[in-house]
Amino acid sequence: MTRIIITTLLVFAWLTTANAQRKSVNAYHDHNVECMGVEHDGSQTLRATGRGRNKADAVEQAKKNAIRAVIFYGITEGRDGCNMRPLVTEANAEEKYEEYFNIFFMDKGEYTKYISSKDSKARSKTHSKSKVDCIYTVTVRVLRSELKARLTSDNVIK
Structure with a gap:
């Protein structure tokens, strides 16, 4: 017993x-993403945080987090005037189109066509390091209208 x-x-x-x-x-x-402003062409300037083994991995992850926030989660922090709604509003779209987005978010993949670092200023990156990983925050511009056109042409959004 x-x-x-x-x-x-x-x-x-x-x-x-x-x-x-x-x-x-x-x-x-x-997914810590903050809106810094909106340009006249519809692109959004965002500050995104990424985590990786080294600086390059953390910066690339921050860029992916910025794109992922625009597509799936929306922007919840930052200045007014930003388009806060996500591009894909369908429930569980990330899982439904998993194969598509795995290819889209590959390292140096298709997502790089819709992101730019031209709004970055000198010393705008912040970082912290630990024994395990690095965390970087970068300023990037997401080409929202071009990204929306791509997702529409690939039948991810209607």
């Missing part, structure tokens, strides 16, 4: 620990 109680307690402790670990991993994925 005591073996059953001990086994039950161990299984319960293991499940509780596994659930707590899963929650901490989800907190790792953040």
Whole structure:
């Protein structure tokens, strides 16, 4: 009888620990994107944060986070006047078109055609380092209208 109680307690402790670990991993994925302004051509200037093994990985991840925010999440922070709504409003679109977006967001992939660093100023990048990774915040311009046209032509949005 005591073996059953001990086994039950161990299984319960293991499940509780596994659930707590899963929650901490989800907190790792953040999309900190802030709107800095909108240009006359419809493009948006954004400050995005990325995390990576080194500077190059973190900067590329920040650019992907900026594009991903415009496509899926919308811009929730920053100045007024920005187009806050995401381009894709369909529920679970990221999973539905997973194959398309895996190719789109490959390292140095198609997403690079819709992002520019021409609004970056000297010393506008902020960073922090730890023993595990680097975190960089960069200023980029997302070509929203061209991105919308691409997603429309590829039948991701209607």
